[in-house]
Amino acid sequence: MELNQPADLAARALLGRLLVREEVRLRITEVEAYGGPEDSASHARHGRTARNAPMWGPPGRAYLYFCYGMHWMLNVVTGPEGEASAVLIRSAEVLAGLDRVLDRRKAAKNSPQLCAGPGKVAQALGLDGTFDGHDLLAPGGLELRNGPRPVGILVGPRLGIGFATAEDQVRPWRFADGDSLAVLQRKTLHSL
DNA sequence: CGCCGGATTTAA
């Protein structure tokens, strides 16, 4: 699964792939690439720390972090071991296990936006810090599997990175399935 | 050691 390559390329390769945990199956519809210390928007921007250590690990592992004091974010580690990069899973569609997802997502109704947003994706899968470093390519727990690739891909700047340099803020490292409704801020995206 | 602010979501 082409994860051992630069984050932006790996990010595109992750669109359409599946995240499976027990009866819940999600199809990835939106992602964002984050690079190493040279990327001022990345958690790796201050170098290696206990929190971001998984980003330097082998590709195909999970990197989970807690944000805004209430949300877990799921990333797929990419690139060669020893170099920091990861792909944030931003949105997904529910292919199976809808009852379980609705139960976990509390008040949410079954709309195309049910898992549109990184916090929502992690919540739908019931993820937390115990999945940090988990091998997504091995059977058991949370698994990443092949799925139907998107026909058209949309590209645009990453969201929520106002703290980054102007250059990194406009870097077109957000990717989405052009045919999916589970995508945030469609207006800021354009065809690849 | 204390402060600042964040790869967000939700409801008003």
Next chain:
DNA sequence: TAAATCCGGCGA
């Protein structure tokens, strides 16, 4: 538009 809510990273 703002509140919820907490910990990582930085400066002192």
